[in-house]
Amino acid sequence: MSGPPIRLLRRSFLAGLGGALSGLALGSFARAEPALPPAVDPAAKAAAEAEGAGLRPNLFVHVTPNGGVQIVCARSEMGQGVRSSLPVLIADELGADMSRVEVVQAPGDPAYGDQNTDGSHSVRGFYDALRKLGACARMMLIAAAAKQWKVAPNTCTAHDHAVHHEASGRSLGFGELAIAASKLPVPKDILLRPKAELLHVGKDLPLLDGPAIVDGSAAYGADIVLPGMRTAIVARPPVVGGRATAHDATGALAVPGVRAVVPLPAPTPPFAFQPLGGIAVVADDTWSAMRGRAQLEITWAAGANGEYDSETYRKTLLAAVGLPGVVVREVGDVGAAMAGAARRVEAVYHVPHLAHATMEPPAAVAQFHGQSCEVWASTQNPQAARTSVAKALGLDEENVTVHVTLLGGGFGRKSKPDYVVEAALLAKATGAPVRVQWTREDDIQHDYYHTVSTQRLVAGLDAQGKVVAWEHRTAFPPIGSTFSDTALSAPGELQQGVLDVPLAIANVRAENCEARAHTRIGWLRSVANIYHAFAVQSFIAEIAAARSRDPRDTLLEIVGPPRIVTLKELGVESLPNYGQSLDEHPIDTARHRRVIERVTELADWDNRQKNGRALGLAVHRSFLTYVAVVVSVVHGPDGKIRVDEVWSCLDAGTLVNRERVHSQFEGAVIFALSHALYGEITMQQGATVQSNFRDFRLMRFPDAPRAIHVEIVADDGPSCGVGEPGVPPVAPALANAIFALTGQRVRDLPIARSLKV
């Protein structure tokens, strides 16, 4: 097998800044540097290091004597633009010329801090920390220049890749100062620049990996080729927790190119990041491995989840929300208020399991060296991959190296490193480097699924139509079930659209009802916000319809006046608040109101029935970001309901890369529309019914909206999340629009179950 050499994930912010060409702040990045020598070549590594002397005040910044600046990106790139964004915080603090900055992807190592790239916290978690790392290097370069010039450091400035002493007109380039600076002490008190001096942060930044993506040289997990590498395709138990009781490898071994058939250990609950077990076919190339797997004869025992059936489970969840659960939020006296209400509105919502279906199915490459193991993987969570591989192989973590490639989509799937462990186990078992390739069928059938959920909402209205009582019950197998034996949800899930929803209603109660998991449950982009926002935001529109009022007015009334919503008002003792303090990131209804008001203005809400269209609205705060969405639907010529136009307005606090914020929110609309319209994973006899894009349908070009308008309505204050919060309001805004168009209320997703879409 031949192939290109391993390309470590390094990319230059080279010159060729065609600003006029692209209209972007830095112009387009030019070509990537030529392919690097193999990563495993120690001589090349040593040579690179010798040449790499210079200023290295921390793990993230390296100024070389020839004036190059290397900046480490420690978080995984999966399309959210983290590699085009985070390094710019360091570069701007430094005063670097972006065309001389090279971004180097970090391996998985706690020395780099948190590398688990999910929860929409790359910017909010690292904004100041990264600036400090750059500022530290800048202070040392300035100190070196000041020493040489015998002037006070505070009379010097750093910009354009050099230190300047304006008074005397002297300048020294970063490269000229690198070695002298490296001999100085690392400063303890770091002074950040005034924000106005950050030249690129907060603007539209070009896409670092764009040129490599469009010429095919960008390397993802499946693109890593090692000398002598084999490819493995694994037959996994159809039911989670099942196992192979017998297998016959004769047919598989007879396929030309098949080298080995290797049983993998069955996992024990809780399944966490363990591989699912099954039988692997290891071959010279992918096709042989696929053909080999097709020839395997395996007898499976289903195990404890063999009865899991989605239609039956739907009834289980419905029964669960029919009974009181654990009270998780309470203000006032809902019972009395309901009893005294003039009328009640009640609705039950159901959202099915969903699959991540990243465009790149999971893939990883591993090489076992006897006492150590090296892996290359498209992983969101390289430290967990490292820990899991070390545990599975019985190695110390220091002897496991995890290289992070580009990810062909993540959405939470690739923070679970089961597939990386498979590669490591097979590399050890066969003694050859092994690439594990998941087929699309493997991906759809063996995911860590987005959970299935049922919610029941009841509102009590007084004679004037004012909402006086609100009751919300939610039942869903929790993510915690993947890691321990639990059927109750964690505050981290309940804060996502149950505990944290501002409700200007005097009597509120929310309950969590038990639900047992019968498959692996994982987090999917925006997680529990998906179903909670769908139910709550649909229900508020149902209340508006019940009392014949404008849905926008009803939404604003229930959100209530501009205020900071306290824990007491919410009726909770505490709120995880996505790991941030409520002082810094309060629930601020002025921000809810602002995105609602702006999005309805843009969509011309007051003319919402014009040209045969109908509009639906929803608002949701998640990952600390406020987002309001309006969806416009029309009757298509083919009798289908078509999504014609979408507006999404957001307030995510201070931003790093406006362009990628736009792109994330555009993408979130399509991602969420796919799920709301068509997305559904169902189970029969414990196994997944769907298997490929034929039956796990995603939105395609002809169904994509004519236009998506994204507007950033505010960009100050502490940074909030970007990757996920664009998703939750889309499904309820769509359901509300469909109601406005057809009079039909969709409470069961996907919409394709009940309407032609």
Added chain:
Amino acid sequence: MTITLHVNGKPHVLDIDPQMPLLWALRDHVGLTGTKYGCGQALCGACVVHLDGEAVRACVTPVRRADGRAVTTIEGLSPDGSHPLQKAWVELAVPQCGFCQAGQIMTAAALLAKNPSPSDADIDTSLAGNLCRCGTYLRIRTAVKQAAAAGGKEK
């Protein structure tokens, strides 16, 4: 069996199973990994390459069908990433994860070769088989039109 592929202008003589999909022949035997596997069932378009100038799904094209013929992959679309589509893609920052984009670009390139100024409907129809899980469809529409305006075709 011996198969000769002319990939991006270079001949490759391969001794492989003639039933092997062209996708795996390119990725595993020619060593060109720019063409992606997304579904293996002609459902996603990630694997689109040109066979004698026509867009085909390499995942369902047996390599024997390409024997003696010209295959163009994303790596060969232009010598230096300068095809109008590649330029438009970078300028408009179309990609998110990027995994679908080789297939999108190769499909769009075949479209522009036939139809130098496609409408939105033409673009939607031609690209209907290309999924993008990240949801870059609207930027792709704009980029195809921008490339078309810049004088679209290969070479």
